[in-house]
Amino acid sequence: MNATTMTDTDAPSRSASRYTILDREKPALRHLVTRWESLLALLLLAVFVAGGVTLPHFLDPYNLLDGTANFSEKALIALPMALLIICREIDISVAGTLALSSVAMGMAHHAGAPAEALLFVALGTGLACGWLNGFLVTRFMLPSIVVTIGTIALYRGLASVALGDQAFTHYPQLMADWGQGTFFGVVPRAFVILLGFALLFALVLHATTVGRRIYAIGNNPAAARFSGVAVDRYRLGLFMLTGAMAGLAAFLLTGRIGSTRPNIATGWELEIITMVILGGVSIAGGAGTIGGVLLAVLTMGAVTYGLALANVPGIYMTIVVGVLLLSTIALSRLLRGKPTRH
Amino acid sequence: MPVNQLTRPPTPAASADAPVLQLTGITKRFNGIHALNGVRMTIRAGEVMALIGENGAGKSTLVKTLTGIHRPDDGVIMLDGQAVSFGSPQEAMAAGITAVHQETVMFDELSVAENIYVGRHPTRGATRRIDWGRIEADAGRLFARLEVSIPVRARVRDLSVAQRHFVEIARALSQDARVVIMDEPTAALSQREIRELYRIIEQLRVAGTAVIFISHKFDEIFAVADRYTVLRDGQFVAEGSLADIREPELVALMVGRAVHQAYPKADVEIGAPLLEVCKLSHPTEFQDVSFSLRKGEILGFYGLVGAGRSEVMQALFGLTNDVRGSVTLEGRAARFACPSEAIAHGLAYVPEDRQQHGAHLMLPIQHNITLPILSRFGFFSRARAEAQVARRFAEQLELKAAHLTQPVAELSGGNQQKVVLGKWLATDPKVIILDEPTKGIDIGSKAAVHRFVSELVERGLSVILVSSELPEVLGLADRVVVMRQGRVVREFARADASPEAVVAAASGVVLEVAA
């Protein structure tokens, strides 16, 4: 018997089956409207309208572009985190990885490494941290939540030990160029990098076989394994990817703020997870889109930006984020119906 | 048989003829479709009633109605002459109707004694402390009454499937059940354990409890039950005493037409050995397994549940570590380290548990079918090419679905199995291993699967058929390998495989040849 040829041009001849199956369901407006991403888009629109109406300079494009700085690095980590959560894993240690990568860069710079190498130091540290997470989860079949609770303490701890009482400063101009620099004097580089990666991740998740396998793993890891998907290799790869993106974020963040202190990126892991969940990725795995995550990032960014313009203290943002998360998860339950408890 | 009264003695029937349970006109609709339509049933005290019907006939809906999961839209349930209505399983249990399911309701980390009393621990004292002493003593008495020995402090996690069933029965007894419903209780039991179950049912009968016994195995039905009720398509068809009827008539009532249990056996030339397995071993699961599969052959693997057949197949497919021994496929070494290697070499494995291991229920049909062969599409997923492949196999198997992007969960059991089969056919295998392919499927779809298995060998595949259904194995296989407790005990050619000999080999009973 010949291998299944993909350019199979056999005319769909005598369909031996007595049942007809359509290729896809007839698209209906109802499907578009009840999608999570549509609701998020509406929310984003509402935020912009509310902000534009109540705050002067809200819609000023220069201000808006400036405002992207407060979420670009976080969103870079949210992208691989979304893939992890789709695969039914989670990584609480990303902020620790970021801190450790930043410290590693500081140490390398202090030791005389050239500016161009610092990015690779950060990426390498991130990859190593991610690898440890992935190794523990896949090799010993440990639940990722407790492993990463352990590794965040470990990574932050190692970062504090290396840093001690001081802070690393005087980073080379190259980092500042990327961290706080702009293209054409207007568009922040970090934001462009974010958009570029978002596009890449969206492509991989939604248009490639790699993404298809990720959804399969998230839907039913056992069945995926039985179907020949290398589940453990994918998980390890995703943890390493998350670590690497945290390293990249460390490079940009350190470049932007110009120093490494022990409390760098504190609390980021929870904001990043919020971005992902708000973006419609189900905590139970197997569902979610990059578009949704990006919309959530922009919505949260817009709210933060608006609050900053209105001179509201940053802590109020935490309340807003919390309320947003709770109301969206409650809304999603109403739309999707109560699942059986498992 | 001595019966120790545990709590209050079972209420004797008011008169010898008063029924314990009487159902009239029970109707239940889901989304406008009748799952049950005017069903009636009458059971007397101390009677074992066999509830018979194909899958989809309404048996499980009826059980759920009796146990309080569903409320009937119409009809009356009378328990001991009183009309009752249950809002929850707990209410039904309190009233005296309990069920022993195939998937036992067990809490693995809790002790055996606690499992019996879970959710209703007896308390003592003003502080309402849990009375552990009483719980353990009662559990001990229950097991003594059932004459099974299970340590009351053992964790359920460490028990065998049969022992879990006995714990559930003990739980039913401890609730002074008037009616005990047993749903396919013997699926995972050995012969010895089945005989113990019969004994327990006899005890229940003597104590005046009514038993509803649901099973597909007619020899068991005739061995243990007194009367029968047949359902078909949600409707009551017939009832009567089992002494007055025979199996073919029962089957006819069940199916609504005379059924020839014909297993289509294709006339295929069987060639040289294709797959050779030599002394395959695993530290705990199987030992010294050797057999060969010839081209165009259907090799049956029979054995009791837990004999190790699935484990051997999963090892062949590359799912298991720590495997020693040699495997060759078409002369080349074939000890695969992972399923994708096995798939690439032309091996396919259709797992036993369709929902857990076979299909991705929330993913579309198309994605399910193309998952193992994604690498053939390259890096980018090509929707149209995939749809073509999916359609080809969906039509081949006569899949009944609305559209290819429909989630598999929305399909019926038989159609879900077709999706799984289609997925494995799409990998273009040389050898396909079917692990219990007709488990939990209605008779109509079963026949389709059997036809399909024959077609497979006509197309040039070789098939390993793992099955616990004797007629299926004997009807389809060219040779039968029998496994027991992790070892291959015998091999039969088609002509030599008599039901008695095969079952004896699987159970470890040595038959004496009549002099």
Add this chain to the structure above:
Amino acid sequence: MNLLKQREPLLALMVIALILLVGMRAPVFLTTQSLANLLTDSTLLVMLALTQMLVIVTRGIDLSVASTLALSGMVAAMLAATHPELPLALVMLAACVTGLALGLVNGYLIGVLALPPIVVTLGTMSVYRGLVFVLSSGAWVSAHHMPANFIAFPLQRLFGLPHLVWIALAAVIAMACLARHSRFGRDLYAIGNAPHCAAYIGIPSARRLLWTYGLSGMVAGLCGYLWVARYAVAYTEIAYGFEFTVIAACVIGGVSIAGGVGSVLGAALGALFLSVIGNALPVLQVSPFWQSALTGAVILVAVLLNARGNRHRSRQILPLHQPEPTASRSATA
């Protein structure tokens, strides 16, 4: 020895061994004063670990405990600061009630609406932490704002031990009774083991979960008062990140994150273990920066040990001993 195979005795031994080890390097660690300090320092973590254990047993998690602690503590501190004439018992009650209310919000969302616990408590954690700021307008409540009895109570001695220790002891005993001898507690284990079966059997899961999170909040509320009183200061960021330490204590104590498994003694010992590490570092003159890294390493080791039983269990099919010869049966029977 069979006893050693169980988790709790092993953990107790490890705690003692650790104390002795540290004591060998720094004998001052073994003085009664130092050990008493150790005990006192561990009380809050022990109490929070107990209720977190109950939550984790039900397959849930409560990330909001630290924020609940902070908010309740701030409520108590502000109440005492603005109304110093109020009896201390009332202030403590206010803290407990605040915590209870905050916990019941979690319990409602998780138990009644069946929302995923990690997401809900992530959300409430943020909201409650923000509310501390809103309540206090960012101002600190310092020692000189607080009445004397407010600050003194936790460390005041009763029969030689500080109130903190007595409260923690009472909490351990109460939780042990709850977990082992009450229907409420046993139902939690059932829910964590098999949620579907628990619902089928008729266990009122929604109610149980509501009050489990309520209890977690209430104890966090009490600890809120104890925290601000003991350290004599209340501000927005107190106990920031403490929820992870609490969860770590549970994990070390053998509570399985998958639910259904966990003991009060284990959780308490896990908390004690972490406290020993925390107290030992300054005594050993190890820089406090190592604390986090060491805690992380300990958690990883504990999880690895925990999960050794979880390895993909191959079924035991081959008989472990030779079976007796089976009876023969005539083919003509």
